[in-house]
Amino acid sequence: MVSRQDIRDFLGQISEEDLPDETIDQMLDLARTKVNLVKSDAADSELVDQTIKVVAAYYCYVAYAGKLERGIGTTPPEVERQLSRLSVLYNEFITAVSRSGIVSQSGFHAPIELTASKYQTTVEEASDP
Numbered sequence: 001m002v003s004r005q006d007i008r009d010f011l012g013q014i015s016e017e018d019l020p021d022e023t024i025d026q027m028l029d030l031a032r033t034k035v036n037l038v039k040s041d042a043a044d045s046e047l048v049d050q051t052i053k054v055v056a057a058y059y060c061y062v063a064y065a066g067k068l069e070r071g072i073g074t075t076p077p078e079v080e081r082q083l084s085r086l087s088v089l090y091n092e093f094i095t096a097v098s099r100s101g102i103v104s105q106s107g108f109h110a111p112i113e114l115t116a117s118k119y120q121t122t123v124e125e126a127s128d129p
Contacts, residue, residue, distance in 0.1 A: 002028060002053045010057045011064075019064050024056070027063065031056035040100040047100070051093040058090040 004024045008014060031052045039048055065083055069075045075083075 002031075002049055002056060004028070006053055007057055007060055010053060011061060014060075014064055018067065019060055023063050024060055027059035028052070028056045030059055035094075035097060038094060038098045040098055042100040043097045044100075047097055051097040054086075054089050054093040058086045061086050 004021055007024050007028070008019070011019070034055055035048060035051050039051070061083060065075055065079050068079060
């Protein structure tokens with residue numbers, strides 16, 4: 001089962017002030033609902049959990065970006081890039097769980113890491129903007 005701390009670790013330890021536990025809990029509930037609606041009957045529990053983690057992280061980062069934008073009046077470029085990267089992961093995992101396939105390795109890099117024993121996607125900090 002995916003926890004709040006899993007989401008914080010996945011997103012690089014965003015503070016509780018910037019991303020409250022209540023927000024993570026809400027986004028985890030939404031992610032579980034989304035994944036359960038689209039998952040294939042053949043999807044194994046490990047892939048389902050990893051997909052929930054990615055979907056919840058994406059939803060949480062959207063909430064975080066919105067809070068930043070409201071606070072400073074704009075979305076920082078790195079936050080926009082990260083949202084784009086998380087969107088790609090979101091789509092890959094939703095596709096995989098709905099088809100019960102293995103997530104493909106993309107040629108992009110992001111400052112997050114997701115590792116599972118059977119399904120592994122690792123992305124690193126982008127060196128170019």
